[in-house]
Amino acid sequence: MKAKPTVLKLGGSVITDKNKPATANLDAIERLANEIFQANVSPLILVHGGGSFGHPIAKKYNLAEGYEKPAQMFGFSETHRAMTQLNGLVMEALLSHDVTAVVVAPSSCVVTKAGRIQSIELKPIKRMLDMGLVPVLYGDAVLDSQRGFAILSGDQLVSSLAINFGASRIILGGDVDGLFTEDPKSNASAELIRHVSLEELKSEKHKIEGSKATDVTGGMLGKMQELIPALEHDIRTLVVNATKPLRVYKALKREEVIGTIIEKG
Numbered sequence: 001m002k003a004k005p006t007v008l009k010l011g012g013s014v015i016t017d018k019n020k021p022a023t024a025n026l027d028a029i030e031r032l033a034n035e036i037f038q039a040n041v042s043p044l045i046l047v048h049g050g051g052s053f054g055h056p057i058a059k060k061y062n063l064a065e066g067y068e069k070p071a072q073m074f075g076f077s078e079t080h081r082a083m084t085q086l087n088g089l090v091m092e093a094l095l096s097h098d099v100t101a102v103v104v105a106p107s108s109c110v111v112t113k114a115g116r117i118q119s120i121e122l123k124p125i126k127r128m129l130d131m132g133l134v135p136v137l138y139g140d141a142v143l144d145s146q147r148g149f150a151i152l153s154g155d156q157l158v159s160s161l162a163i164n165f166g167a168s169r170i171i172l173g174g175d176v177d178g179l180f181t182e183d184p185k186s187n188a189s190a191e192l193i194r195h196v197s198l199e200e201l202k203s204e205k206h207k208i209e210g211s212k213a214t215d216v217t218g219g220m221l222g223k224m225q226e227l228i229p230a231l232e233h234d235i236r237t238l239v240v241n242a243t244k245p246l247r248v249y250k251a252l253k254r255e256e257v258i259g260t261i262i263e264k265g
């Protein structure tokens with residue numbers, strides 16, 4: 001691999017309607033696939049969230065805490081299948097925009113221990129990057145060496161992939177402009193914070209609201225905490241609003257864009 005990769009996450013709140021079960025936001029998926037094609041960044045790793053495909057089923061079967069009873073087995077299968085359905089829509093859009101994307105299903109290459117990534121098969125992903133392919137992963141139901149199974153968030157994957165591949169940066173595309181002084185969805189006076197240090201993030205000086213829709217992986221606060229290991233490795237993170245046209249494009253192109261930069265020093 002010649003250059004350091006960029007890791008881009010498209011949040012479930014962007015590519016699905018988080019308030020309607022199993023409802024994709026096809027317009028957003030289509031637009032983002034085009035922005036990714038136009039930006040033409042390489043090497044690139046793409047990760048997407050579960051939104052209304054993954055979270056409601058994982059919650060219904062109470063999968064986040066691991067295996068408790070046989071009835072949950074079906075929920076594991078169903079959660080993974082729902083994620084493959086959403087992933088299929090993302091892949092269709094990427095390929096229709098000539099992005100050379102390839103799916104890497106986390107349920108087949110990651111094992112967690114008590115919910116944390118214990119092993120991840122990196123070789124195929126490395127080869128894909130070397131070939132100029134774009135590996136596409138997603139939050140998924142995975143096998144867990146202690147709990148039977150677990151729900152792996154796209155954010156934990158992002159952090160782990162960024163560290164393992166020495167990424168130059170992480171771009172998180174969510175449904176708000178970045179991190180705010182207060183919850184922007186319920187408070188009009190909330191102000192966007194353009195720059196947050198790792199120390200500030202750790203001290204939770206800035207208010208980061210938890211997601212209100214069903215989210216088994218911890219909402220915005222959980223997402224930010226997952227970033228800490230990558231930030232400690234000096235990988236800079238940019239949080240942008242992927243529901244707004246061209247924000248992801250500009251972030252990928254390293255152009256000036258509305259958002260929050262989080263970095264170590």
Ligand code: IPE
Pocket residue numbers: 010011012013048049050051052054055058079083138139140141151152153154155215216217
């Ligand atoms: C969740 O992934 C995956 C499942 C519930 C199966 P994420 O936690 O990354 O999804 P979003 O971005 O919050 O929707």
